[in-house]
Amino acid sequence: MSADQQRDDGEVALAAGVTKTVVTAGHGDSRAPQFAKCFVHFKCFVRGEEVHDTTVQDGSPVEVMAGGGSGPPSTSTVTRGLEIGLLGMVEGEKATLCVSSEYGYGEEGSFSFPSVPPSSDLVYTVHLFGWLEPGQEKPRGDMLFEERLCAAQRRRDLGVEKFRAGAYEDSWTYFSMGLSYLNQDLMLQLEDKEARKANEVRHPLLLNSFSSLVRLQRHGRALEMAERVVREDPGNSKAWCRVAKGHRLQGDLESAIKAIGAASRLEPESAAVRDESRRIEEATEAKRGREKGRFLGMFG
The missing domain is CATH 1.25.40.10 (Tetratricopeptide repeat domain)
Structure with missing residues:
Protein backbone atom coordinates (compact mmCIF):
# COMPACT_ATOMS: atom_id res chain seq x y z
CA MET A 1 0.00 0.00 0.00
CA SER A 2 1.52 3.33 -1.02
CA ALA A 3 1.79 6.43 1.12
CA ASP A 4 -1.51 8.24 1.70
CA GLN A 5 -3.47 5.23 0.42
CA GLN A 6 -6.62 4.67 2.47
CA ARG A 7 -7.82 1.19 3.42
CA ASP A 8 -11.44 0.16 3.80
CA ASP A 9 -11.21 0.42 7.60
CA GLY A 10 -10.28 4.13 7.40
CA GLU A 11 -6.61 3.63 8.13
CA VAL A 12 -4.24 5.67 5.96
CA ALA A 13 -0.61 4.75 5.33
CA LEU A 14 1.51 7.90 5.56
CA ALA A 15 4.92 6.22 5.28
CA ALA A 16 6.31 2.70 5.26
CA GLY A 17 6.06 2.57 9.05
CA VAL A 18 3.33 5.08 9.94
CA THR A 19 -0.45 4.74 9.58
CA LYS A 20 -3.19 7.10 10.71
CA THR A 21 -6.85 6.56 11.60
CA VAL A 22 -9.02 9.67 12.07
CA VAL A 23 -10.99 9.48 15.32
CA THR A 24 -12.64 12.92 15.15
CA ALA A 25 -12.68 14.95 11.95
CA GLY A 26 -11.29 18.47 12.09
CA HIS A 27 -12.75 21.55 10.43
CA GLY A 28 -11.73 23.48 7.36
CA ASP A 29 -9.78 22.44 4.29
CA SER A 30 -6.37 23.79 5.25
CA ARG A 31 -3.87 21.07 6.18
CA ALA A 32 -0.66 21.28 8.17
CA PRO A 33 2.20 21.64 5.66
CA GLN A 34 5.77 20.39 5.89
CA PHE A 35 7.70 22.15 8.69
CA ALA A 36 4.62 23.82 10.19
CA LYS A 37 4.88 24.37 13.95
CA CYS A 38 1.96 22.29 15.24
CA PHE A 39 0.22 22.71 18.60
CA VAL A 40 -0.71 19.23 19.84
CA HIS A 41 -1.68 17.13 22.78
CA PHE A 42 -0.53 13.55 22.41
CA LYS A 43 -0.19 10.38 24.40
CA CYS A 44 2.14 7.60 23.39
CA PHE A 45 1.57 3.93 24.20
CA VAL A 46 3.67 0.81 23.82
CA ARG A 47 2.02 -2.60 24.29
CA GLY A 48 -1.00 -0.95 25.89
CA GLU A 49 1.00 1.02 28.49
CA GLU A 50 1.29 4.80 28.38
CA VAL A 51 4.87 6.03 28.07
CA HIS A 52 4.31 9.77 27.48
CA ASP A 53 1.68 12.22 28.57
CA THR A 54 2.41 15.66 27.19
CA THR A 55 -0.41 17.44 29.02
CA VAL A 56 1.98 19.64 30.98
CA GLN A 57 2.08 23.29 32.04
CA ASP A 58 -1.59 23.44 33.00
CA GLY A 59 -2.64 21.62 29.86
CA SER A 60 -0.57 23.64 27.41
CA PRO A 61 0.07 21.61 24.22
CA VAL A 62 3.54 20.85 22.99
CA GLU A 63 4.88 22.21 19.71
CA VAL A 64 6.01 19.67 17.13
CA MET A 65 7.20 20.25 13.55
CA ALA A 66 5.00 18.55 10.96
CA GLY A 67 6.83 16.21 8.62
CA GLY A 68 10.21 16.62 10.25
CA GLY A 69 13.15 15.53 8.13
CA SER A 70 13.28 12.79 5.52
CA GLY A 71 14.34 9.16 5.65
CA PRO A 72 14.41 6.72 8.58
CA PRO A 73 15.29 8.35 11.91
CA SER A 74 18.14 7.66 14.26
CA THR A 75 17.19 6.07 17.57
CA SER A 76 17.40 9.51 19.22
CA THR A 77 14.73 11.03 16.93
CA VAL A 78 11.89 9.46 18.86
CA THR A 79 9.09 11.73 17.57
CA ARG A 80 9.71 11.01 13.87
CA GLY A 81 6.53 8.98 13.52
CA LEU A 82 4.51 11.69 15.27
CA GLU A 83 5.99 14.34 12.98
CA ILE A 84 4.98 12.33 9.90
CA GLY A 85 1.49 11.77 11.30
CA LEU A 86 0.86 15.48 11.80
CA LEU A 87 1.62 16.28 8.18
CA GLY A 88 -1.68 16.90 6.41
CA MET A 89 -3.89 16.93 9.50
CA VAL A 90 -6.52 19.67 9.79
CA GLU A 91 -7.24 21.94 12.74
CA GLY A 92 -9.21 20.19 15.47
CA GLU A 93 -8.55 16.70 14.11
CA LYS A 94 -8.04 13.81 16.52
CA ALA A 95 -6.31 10.71 15.24
CA THR A 96 -4.58 7.49 16.19
CA LEU A 97 -1.12 6.89 14.75
CA CYS A 98 0.47 3.44 14.57
CA VAL A 99 4.23 3.83 14.33
CA SER A 100 6.72 1.07 13.66
CA SER A 101 9.82 0.93 15.87
CA GLU A 102 12.17 2.41 13.25
CA TYR A 103 10.12 5.64 13.45
CA GLY A 104 10.20 5.60 17.25
CA TYR A 105 12.83 4.27 19.64
CA GLY A 106 14.40 1.91 17.10
CA GLU A 107 16.14 -1.40 17.71
CA GLU A 108 17.74 -0.18 20.94
CA GLY A 109 14.56 0.96 22.68
CA SER A 110 14.93 3.03 25.84
CA PHE A 111 16.01 1.90 29.28
CA SER A 112 15.78 5.33 30.89
CA PHE A 113 12.52 7.27 31.12
CA PRO A 114 10.35 6.26 29.46
CA SER A 115 11.27 2.59 29.43
CA VAL A 116 10.55 1.15 25.99
CA PRO A 117 11.64 -2.38 25.00
CA PRO A 118 13.82 -2.81 21.88
CA SER A 119 12.04 -2.83 18.50
CA SER A 120 8.72 -1.72 20.02
CA ASP A 121 5.96 -0.35 17.82
CA LEU A 122 4.18 2.72 19.22
CA VAL A 123 0.61 4.01 19.20
CA TYR A 124 -0.08 7.74 19.51
CA THR A 125 -3.37 9.46 20.24
CA VAL A 126 -3.08 12.97 18.82
CA HIS A 127 -5.20 16.14 18.97
CA LEU A 128 -4.07 18.94 16.64
CA PHE A 129 -5.24 22.35 17.87
CA GLY A 130 -3.63 24.39 15.12
CA TRP A 131 -0.32 25.40 13.62
CA LEU A 132 1.85 28.25 12.39
CA GLU A 133 3.13 28.38 8.85
CA PRO A 134 6.72 27.26 8.18
CA GLY A 135 9.25 29.94 9.05
CA GLN A 136 6.74 32.11 10.91
CA GLU A 137 8.55 31.52 14.20
CA LYS A 138 11.94 30.33 15.36
CA PRO A 139 12.17 27.35 17.70
Missing part, protein backbone atom coordinates in the same frame (compact mmCIF):
# COMPACT_ATOMS: atom_id res chain seq x y z
CA ARG A 140 11.47 28.55 21.24
CA GLY A 141 15.03 27.91 22.40
CA ASP A 142 16.41 30.24 19.71
CA MET A 143 14.08 33.15 20.46
CA LEU A 144 15.25 36.47 21.82
CA PHE A 145 13.15 38.29 24.43
CA GLU A 146 11.22 40.38 21.91
CA GLU A 147 10.50 37.29 19.83
CA ARG A 148 9.08 35.51 22.87
CA LEU A 149 6.81 38.50 23.46
CA CYS A 150 5.58 38.29 19.86
CA ALA A 151 5.01 34.53 20.20
CA ALA A 152 2.98 35.04 23.38
CA GLN A 153 0.91 37.82 21.78
CA ARG A 154 0.32 35.69 18.68
CA ARG A 155 -1.15 32.93 20.85
CA ARG A 156 -3.25 35.46 22.71
CA ASP A 157 -4.70 36.67 19.39
CA LEU A 158 -5.51 33.08 18.41
CA GLY A 159 -7.16 32.54 21.79
CA VAL A 160 -9.29 35.66 21.45
CA GLU A 161 -10.53 34.38 18.08
CA LYS A 162 -11.54 31.08 19.66
CA PHE A 163 -13.17 32.80 22.63
CA ARG A 164 -15.30 34.99 20.36
CA ALA A 165 -16.35 31.85 18.49
CA GLY A 166 -17.45 30.24 21.77
CA ALA A 167 -14.66 27.62 21.70
CA TYR A 168 -13.64 28.18 25.30
CA GLU A 169 -11.52 25.06 25.75
CA ASP A 170 -9.50 26.02 22.68
CA SER A 171 -9.20 29.66 23.80
CA TRP A 172 -7.88 28.53 27.19
CA THR A 173 -5.43 26.26 25.39
CA TYR A 174 -4.02 29.15 23.35
CA PHE A 175 -3.86 31.48 26.34
CA SER A 176 -1.96 28.86 28.35
CA MET A 177 0.46 28.41 25.44
CA GLY A 178 1.05 32.16 25.41
CA LEU A 179 1.75 32.15 29.14
CA SER A 180 4.29 29.36 28.70
CA TYR A 181 6.46 31.80 26.71
CA LEU A 182 6.47 34.21 29.66
CA ASN A 183 6.82 31.72 32.49
CA GLN A 184 8.17 32.34 35.96
CA ASP A 185 11.71 31.24 35.09
CA LEU A 186 11.90 33.93 32.40
CA MET A 187 10.27 36.63 34.54
CA LEU A 188 12.83 36.13 37.33
CA GLN A 189 15.64 36.88 34.87
CA LEU A 190 14.22 40.16 33.59
CA GLU A 191 15.19 43.66 34.61
CA ASP A 192 12.37 45.99 35.71
CA LYS A 193 11.91 47.58 32.28
CA GLU A 194 11.74 44.21 30.51
CA ALA A 195 9.45 42.79 33.20
CA ARG A 196 7.01 45.66 32.73
CA LYS A 197 7.05 45.07 28.99
CA ALA A 198 6.45 41.33 29.46
CA ASN A 199 3.54 41.98 31.81
CA GLU A 200 1.86 44.16 29.19
CA VAL A 201 1.29 40.86 27.38
CA ARG A 202 1.28 38.45 30.32
CA HIS A 203 -1.35 40.15 32.48
CA PRO A 204 -3.95 40.33 29.66
CA LEU A 205 -3.22 36.65 28.99
CA LEU A 206 -3.95 35.85 32.63
CA LEU A 207 -7.21 37.83 32.56
CA ASN A 208 -8.19 36.24 29.23
CA SER A 209 -7.52 32.88 30.85
CA PHE A 210 -9.85 33.86 33.70
CA SER A 211 -12.67 34.53 31.25
CA SER A 212 -12.19 31.22 29.44
CA LEU A 213 -11.99 29.23 32.67
CA VAL A 214 -15.15 30.86 34.02
CA ARG A 215 -17.00 29.77 30.86
CA LEU A 216 -15.64 26.25 31.48
CA GLN A 217 -16.96 26.35 35.08
CA ARG A 218 -13.41 26.09 36.50
CA HIS A 219 -13.97 28.90 38.97
CA GLY A 220 -11.17 28.09 41.38
CA ARG A 221 -8.54 27.97 38.64
CA ALA A 222 -9.97 31.16 37.12
CA LEU A 223 -9.67 32.98 40.44
CA GLU A 224 -6.00 31.97 40.70
CA MET A 225 -5.33 33.69 37.37
CA ALA A 226 -6.91 36.99 38.41
CA GLU A 227 -5.27 36.93 41.84
CA ARG A 228 -1.83 36.59 40.24
CA VAL A 229 -2.45 39.87 38.42
CA VAL A 230 -3.55 41.84 41.49
CA ARG A 231 -0.55 40.58 43.46
CA GLU A 232 1.76 41.91 40.77
CA ASP A 233 -0.29 44.97 39.80
CA PRO A 234 -2.50 46.12 42.72
CA GLY A 235 -3.64 49.12 40.67
CA ASN A 236 -5.34 46.98 38.01
CA SER A 237 -9.08 47.58 38.43
CA LYS A 238 -10.02 45.00 35.78
CA ALA A 239 -8.12 42.34 37.69
CA TRP A 240 -9.79 43.30 40.98
CA CYS A 241 -13.18 43.12 39.27
CA ARG A 242 -12.40 39.60 38.07
CA VAL A 243 -11.17 38.61 41.53
CA ALA A 244 -14.52 39.82 42.89
CA LYS A 245 -16.38 37.78 40.27
CA GLY A 246 -14.28 34.70 41.04
CA HIS A 247 -15.07 34.94 44.75
CA ARG A 248 -18.76 35.50 44.01
CA LEU A 249 -18.95 32.45 41.78
CA GLN A 250 -17.40 30.38 44.56
CA GLY A 251 -19.87 31.75 47.12
CA ASP A 252 -17.33 33.80 49.11
CA LEU A 253 -19.32 37.02 49.16
CA GLU A 254 -17.30 38.68 51.92
CA SER A 255 -14.13 38.42 49.82
CA ALA A 256 -16.07 39.48 46.73
CA ILE A 257 -17.24 42.68 48.47
CA LYS A 258 -13.68 43.56 49.48
CA ALA A 259 -12.37 42.96 45.96
CA ILE A 260 -15.09 44.95 44.21
CA GLY A 261 -14.47 47.77 46.69
CA ALA A 262 -10.84 47.88 45.56
CA ALA A 263 -11.94 47.92 41.92
CA SER A 264 -14.46 50.71 42.57
CA ARG A 265 -11.90 52.90 44.29
CA LEU A 266 -9.58 52.54 41.30
CA GLU A 267 -12.21 53.01 38.59
CA PRO A 268 -15.54 54.20 40.04
CA GLU A 269 -17.11 54.96 36.64
CA SER A 270 -16.42 51.52 35.14
CA ALA A 271 -19.55 49.84 33.80
CA ALA A 272 -18.01 46.42 34.45
CA VAL A 273 -17.35 47.33 38.09
CA ARG A 274 -20.90 48.63 38.55
CA ASP A 275 -22.32 45.50 36.96
CA GLU A 276 -20.29 43.20 39.21
CA SER A 277 -21.26 45.28 42.27
CA ARG A 278 -24.92 44.77 41.38
CA ARG A 279 -24.42 41.02 40.97
CA ILE A 280 -22.70 40.79 44.35
CA GLU A 281 -25.53 42.76 45.98
CA GLU A 282 -28.09 40.42 44.42
CA ALA A 283 -26.16 37.37 45.58
CA THR A 284 -25.91 38.83 49.09
CA GLU A 285 -29.66 39.51 49.23
CA ALA A 286 -30.39 36.01 47.98
CA LYS A 287 -28.14 34.54 50.65
CA ARG A 288 -29.89 36.57 53.37
CA GLY A 289 -33.23 35.34 52.07
CA ARG A 290 -32.10 31.72 52.25
CA GLU A 291 -30.73 32.18 55.77
CA LYS A 292 -33.96 33.86 56.90
CA GLY A 293 -35.97 31.02 55.42
CA ARG A 294 -33.88 28.44 57.29
CA PHE A 295 -34.23 30.41 60.54
CA LEU A 296 -38.03 30.59 60.20
CA GLY A 297 -38.11 26.91 59.34
CA MET A 298 -36.35 26.09 62.60
CA PHE A 299 -38.77 28.08 64.80
CA GLY A 300 -41.87 28.43 62.65
Whole structure:
Protein backbone atom coordinates (compact mmCIF):
# COMPACT_ATOMS: atom_id res chain seq x y z
CA MET A 1 0.00 0.00 0.00
CA SER A 2 1.52 3.33 -1.02
CA ALA A 3 1.79 6.43 1.12
CA ASP A 4 -1.51 8.24 1.70
CA GLN A 5 -3.47 5.23 0.42
CA GLN A 6 -6.62 4.67 2.47
CA ARG A 7 -7.82 1.19 3.42
CA ASP A 8 -11.44 0.16 3.80
CA ASP A 9 -11.21 0.42 7.60
CA GLY A 10 -10.28 4.13 7.40
CA GLU A 11 -6.61 3.63 8.13
CA VAL A 12 -4.24 5.67 5.96
CA ALA A 13 -0.61 4.75 5.33
CA LEU A 14 1.51 7.90 5.56
CA ALA A 15 4.92 6.22 5.28
CA ALA A 16 6.31 2.70 5.26
CA GLY A 17 6.06 2.57 9.05
CA VAL A 18 3.33 5.08 9.94
CA THR A 19 -0.45 4.74 9.58
CA LYS A 20 -3.19 7.10 10.71
CA THR A 21 -6.85 6.56 11.60
CA VAL A 22 -9.02 9.67 12.07
CA VAL A 23 -10.99 9.48 15.32
CA THR A 24 -12.64 12.92 15.15
CA ALA A 25 -12.68 14.95 11.95
CA GLY A 26 -11.29 18.47 12.09
CA HIS A 27 -12.75 21.55 10.43
CA GLY A 28 -11.73 23.48 7.36
CA ASP A 29 -9.78 22.44 4.29
CA SER A 30 -6.37 23.79 5.25
CA ARG A 31 -3.87 21.07 6.18
CA ALA A 32 -0.66 21.28 8.17
CA PRO A 33 2.20 21.64 5.66
CA GLN A 34 5.77 20.39 5.89
CA PHE A 35 7.70 22.15 8.69
CA ALA A 36 4.62 23.82 10.19
CA LYS A 37 4.88 24.37 13.95
CA CYS A 38 1.96 22.29 15.24
CA PHE A 39 0.22 22.71 18.60
CA VAL A 40 -0.71 19.23 19.84
CA HIS A 41 -1.68 17.13 22.78
CA PHE A 42 -0.53 13.55 22.41
CA LYS A 43 -0.19 10.38 24.40
CA CYS A 44 2.14 7.60 23.39
CA PHE A 45 1.57 3.93 24.20
CA VAL A 46 3.67 0.81 23.82
CA ARG A 47 2.02 -2.60 24.29
CA GLY A 48 -1.00 -0.95 25.89
CA GLU A 49 1.00 1.02 28.49
CA GLU A 50 1.29 4.80 28.38
CA VAL A 51 4.87 6.03 28.07
CA HIS A 52 4.31 9.77 27.48
CA ASP A 53 1.68 12.22 28.57
CA THR A 54 2.41 15.66 27.19
CA THR A 55 -0.41 17.44 29.02
CA VAL A 56 1.98 19.64 30.98
CA GLN A 57 2.08 23.29 32.04
CA ASP A 58 -1.59 23.44 33.00
CA GLY A 59 -2.64 21.62 29.86
CA SER A 60 -0.57 23.64 27.41
CA PRO A 61 0.07 21.61 24.22
CA VAL A 62 3.54 20.85 22.99
CA GLU A 63 4.88 22.21 19.71
CA VAL A 64 6.01 19.67 17.13
CA MET A 65 7.20 20.25 13.55
CA ALA A 66 5.00 18.55 10.96
CA GLY A 67 6.83 16.21 8.62
CA GLY A 68 10.21 16.62 10.25
CA GLY A 69 13.15 15.53 8.13
CA SER A 70 13.28 12.79 5.52
CA GLY A 71 14.34 9.16 5.65
CA PRO A 72 14.41 6.72 8.58
CA PRO A 73 15.29 8.35 11.91
CA SER A 74 18.14 7.66 14.26
CA THR A 75 17.19 6.07 17.57
CA SER A 76 17.40 9.51 19.22
CA THR A 77 14.73 11.03 16.93
CA VAL A 78 11.89 9.46 18.86
CA THR A 79 9.09 11.73 17.57
CA ARG A 80 9.71 11.01 13.87
CA GLY A 81 6.53 8.98 13.52
CA LEU A 82 4.51 11.69 15.27
CA GLU A 83 5.99 14.34 12.98
CA ILE A 84 4.98 12.33 9.90
CA GLY A 85 1.49 11.77 11.30
CA LEU A 86 0.86 15.48 11.80
CA LEU A 87 1.62 16.28 8.18
CA GLY A 88 -1.68 16.90 6.41
CA MET A 89 -3.89 16.93 9.50
CA VAL A 90 -6.52 19.67 9.79
CA GLU A 91 -7.24 21.94 12.74
CA GLY A 92 -9.21 20.19 15.47
CA GLU A 93 -8.55 16.70 14.11
CA LYS A 94 -8.04 13.81 16.52
CA ALA A 95 -6.31 10.71 15.24
CA THR A 96 -4.58 7.49 16.19
CA LEU A 97 -1.12 6.89 14.75
CA CYS A 98 0.47 3.44 14.57
CA VAL A 99 4.23 3.83 14.33
CA SER A 100 6.72 1.07 13.66
CA SER A 101 9.82 0.93 15.87
CA GLU A 102 12.17 2.41 13.25
CA TYR A 103 10.12 5.64 13.45
CA GLY A 104 10.20 5.60 17.25
CA TYR A 105 12.83 4.27 19.64
CA GLY A 106 14.40 1.91 17.10
CA GLU A 107 16.14 -1.40 17.71
CA GLU A 108 17.74 -0.18 20.94
CA GLY A 109 14.56 0.96 22.68
CA SER A 110 14.93 3.03 25.84
CA PHE A 111 16.01 1.90 29.28
CA SER A 112 15.78 5.33 30.89
CA PHE A 113 12.52 7.27 31.12
CA PRO A 114 10.35 6.26 29.46
CA SER A 115 11.27 2.59 29.43
CA VAL A 116 10.55 1.15 25.99
CA PRO A 117 11.64 -2.38 25.00
CA PRO A 118 13.82 -2.81 21.88
CA SER A 119 12.04 -2.83 18.50
CA SER A 120 8.72 -1.72 20.02
CA ASP A 121 5.96 -0.35 17.82
CA LEU A 122 4.18 2.72 19.22
CA VAL A 123 0.61 4.01 19.20
CA TYR A 124 -0.08 7.74 19.51
CA THR A 125 -3.37 9.46 20.24
CA VAL A 126 -3.08 12.97 18.82
CA HIS A 127 -5.20 16.14 18.97
CA LEU A 128 -4.07 18.94 16.64
CA PHE A 129 -5.24 22.35 17.87
CA GLY A 130 -3.63 24.39 15.12
CA TRP A 131 -0.32 25.40 13.62
CA LEU A 132 1.85 28.25 12.39
CA GLU A 133 3.13 28.38 8.85
CA PRO A 134 6.72 27.26 8.18
CA GLY A 135 9.25 29.94 9.05
CA GLN A 136 6.74 32.11 10.91
CA GLU A 137 8.55 31.52 14.20
CA LYS A 138 11.94 30.33 15.36
CA PRO A 139 12.17 27.35 17.70
CA ARG A 140 11.47 28.55 21.24
CA GLY A 141 15.03 27.91 22.40
CA ASP A 142 16.41 30.24 19.71
CA MET A 143 14.08 33.15 20.46
CA LEU A 144 15.25 36.47 21.82
CA PHE A 145 13.15 38.29 24.43
CA GLU A 146 11.22 40.38 21.91
CA GLU A 147 10.50 37.29 19.83
CA ARG A 148 9.08 35.51 22.87
CA LEU A 149 6.81 38.50 23.46
CA CYS A 150 5.58 38.29 19.86
CA ALA A 151 5.01 34.53 20.20
CA ALA A 152 2.98 35.04 23.38
CA GLN A 153 0.91 37.82 21.78
CA ARG A 154 0.32 35.69 18.68
CA ARG A 155 -1.15 32.93 20.85
CA ARG A 156 -3.25 35.46 22.71
CA ASP A 157 -4.70 36.67 19.39
CA LEU A 158 -5.51 33.08 18.41
CA GLY A 159 -7.16 32.54 21.79
CA VAL A 160 -9.29 35.66 21.45
CA GLU A 161 -10.53 34.38 18.08
CA LYS A 162 -11.54 31.08 19.66
CA PHE A 163 -13.17 32.80 22.63
CA ARG A 164 -15.30 34.99 20.36
CA ALA A 165 -16.35 31.85 18.49
CA GLY A 166 -17.45 30.24 21.77
CA ALA A 167 -14.66 27.62 21.70
CA TYR A 168 -13.64 28.18 25.30
CA GLU A 169 -11.52 25.06 25.75
CA ASP A 170 -9.50 26.02 22.68
CA SER A 171 -9.20 29.66 23.80
CA TRP A 172 -7.88 28.53 27.19
CA THR A 173 -5.43 26.26 25.39
CA TYR A 174 -4.02 29.15 23.35
CA PHE A 175 -3.86 31.48 26.34
CA SER A 176 -1.96 28.86 28.35
CA MET A 177 0.46 28.41 25.44
CA GLY A 178 1.05 32.16 25.41
CA LEU A 179 1.75 32.15 29.14
CA SER A 180 4.29 29.36 28.70
CA TYR A 181 6.46 31.80 26.71
CA LEU A 182 6.47 34.21 29.66
CA ASN A 183 6.82 31.72 32.49
CA GLN A 184 8.17 32.34 35.96
CA ASP A 185 11.71 31.24 35.09
CA LEU A 186 11.90 33.93 32.40
CA MET A 187 10.27 36.63 34.54
CA LEU A 188 12.83 36.13 37.33
CA GLN A 189 15.64 36.88 34.87
CA LEU A 190 14.22 40.16 33.59
CA GLU A 191 15.19 43.66 34.61
CA ASP A 192 12.37 45.99 35.71
CA LYS A 193 11.91 47.58 32.28
CA GLU A 194 11.74 44.21 30.51
CA ALA A 195 9.45 42.79 33.20
CA ARG A 196 7.01 45.66 32.73
CA LYS A 197 7.05 45.07 28.99
CA ALA A 198 6.45 41.33 29.46
CA ASN A 199 3.54 41.98 31.81
CA GLU A 200 1.86 44.16 29.19
CA VAL A 201 1.29 40.86 27.38
CA ARG A 202 1.28 38.45 30.32
CA HIS A 203 -1.35 40.15 32.48
CA PRO A 204 -3.95 40.33 29.66
CA LEU A 205 -3.22 36.65 28.99
CA LEU A 206 -3.95 35.85 32.63
CA LEU A 207 -7.21 37.83 32.56
CA ASN A 208 -8.19 36.24 29.23
CA SER A 209 -7.52 32.88 30.85
CA PHE A 210 -9.85 33.86 33.70
CA SER A 211 -12.67 34.53 31.25
CA SER A 212 -12.19 31.22 29.44
CA LEU A 213 -11.99 29.23 32.67
CA VAL A 214 -15.15 30.86 34.02
CA ARG A 215 -17.00 29.77 30.86
CA LEU A 216 -15.64 26.25 31.48
CA GLN A 217 -16.96 26.35 35.08
CA ARG A 218 -13.41 26.09 36.50
CA HIS A 219 -13.97 28.90 38.97
CA GLY A 220 -11.17 28.09 41.38
CA ARG A 221 -8.54 27.97 38.64
CA ALA A 222 -9.97 31.16 37.12
CA LEU A 223 -9.67 32.98 40.44
CA GLU A 224 -6.00 31.97 40.70
CA MET A 225 -5.33 33.69 37.37
CA ALA A 226 -6.91 36.99 38.41
CA GLU A 227 -5.27 36.93 41.84
CA ARG A 228 -1.83 36.59 40.24
CA VAL A 229 -2.45 39.87 38.42
CA VAL A 230 -3.55 41.84 41.49
CA ARG A 231 -0.55 40.58 43.46
CA GLU A 232 1.76 41.91 40.77
CA ASP A 233 -0.29 44.97 39.80
CA PRO A 234 -2.50 46.12 42.72
CA GLY A 235 -3.64 49.12 40.67
CA ASN A 236 -5.34 46.98 38.01
CA SER A 237 -9.08 47.58 38.43
CA LYS A 238 -10.02 45.00 35.78
CA ALA A 239 -8.12 42.34 37.69
CA TRP A 240 -9.79 43.30 40.98
CA CYS A 241 -13.18 43.12 39.27
CA ARG A 242 -12.40 39.60 38.07
CA VAL A 243 -11.17 38.61 41.53
CA ALA A 244 -14.52 39.82 42.89
CA LYS A 245 -16.38 37.78 40.27
CA GLY A 246 -14.28 34.70 41.04
CA HIS A 247 -15.07 34.94 44.75
CA ARG A 248 -18.76 35.50 44.01
CA LEU A 249 -18.95 32.45 41.78
CA GLN A 250 -17.40 30.38 44.56
CA GLY A 251 -19.87 31.75 47.12
CA ASP A 252 -17.33 33.80 49.11
CA LEU A 253 -19.32 37.02 49.16
CA GLU A 254 -17.30 38.68 51.92
CA SER A 255 -14.13 38.42 49.82
CA ALA A 256 -16.07 39.48 46.73
CA ILE A 257 -17.24 42.68 48.47
CA LYS A 258 -13.68 43.56 49.48
CA ALA A 259 -12.37 42.96 45.96
CA ILE A 260 -15.09 44.95 44.21
CA GLY A 261 -14.47 47.77 46.69
CA ALA A 262 -10.84 47.88 45.56
CA ALA A 263 -11.94 47.92 41.92
CA SER A 264 -14.46 50.71 42.57
CA ARG A 265 -11.90 52.90 44.29
CA LEU A 266 -9.58 52.54 41.30
CA GLU A 267 -12.21 53.01 38.59
CA PRO A 268 -15.54 54.20 40.04
CA GLU A 269 -17.11 54.96 36.64
CA SER A 270 -16.42 51.52 35.14
CA ALA A 271 -19.55 49.84 33.80
CA ALA A 272 -18.01 46.42 34.45
CA VAL A 273 -17.35 47.33 38.09
CA ARG A 274 -20.90 48.63 38.55
CA ASP A 275 -22.32 45.50 36.96
CA GLU A 276 -20.29 43.20 39.21
CA SER A 277 -21.26 45.28 42.27
CA ARG A 278 -24.92 44.77 41.38
CA ARG A 279 -24.42 41.02 40.97
CA ILE A 280 -22.70 40.79 44.35
CA GLU A 281 -25.53 42.76 45.98
CA GLU A 282 -28.09 40.42 44.42
CA ALA A 283 -26.16 37.37 45.58
CA THR A 284 -25.91 38.83 49.09
CA GLU A 285 -29.66 39.51 49.23
CA ALA A 286 -30.39 36.01 47.98
CA LYS A 287 -28.14 34.54 50.65
CA ARG A 288 -29.89 36.57 53.37
CA GLY A 289 -33.23 35.34 52.07
CA ARG A 290 -32.10 31.72 52.25
CA GLU A 291 -30.73 32.18 55.77
CA LYS A 292 -33.96 33.86 56.90
CA GLY A 293 -35.97 31.02 55.42
CA ARG A 294 -33.88 28.44 57.29
CA PHE A 295 -34.23 30.41 60.54
CA LEU A 296 -38.03 30.59 60.20
CA GLY A 297 -38.11 26.91 59.34
CA MET A 298 -36.35 26.09 62.60
CA PHE A 299 -38.77 28.08 64.80
CA GLY A 300 -41.87 28.43 62.65
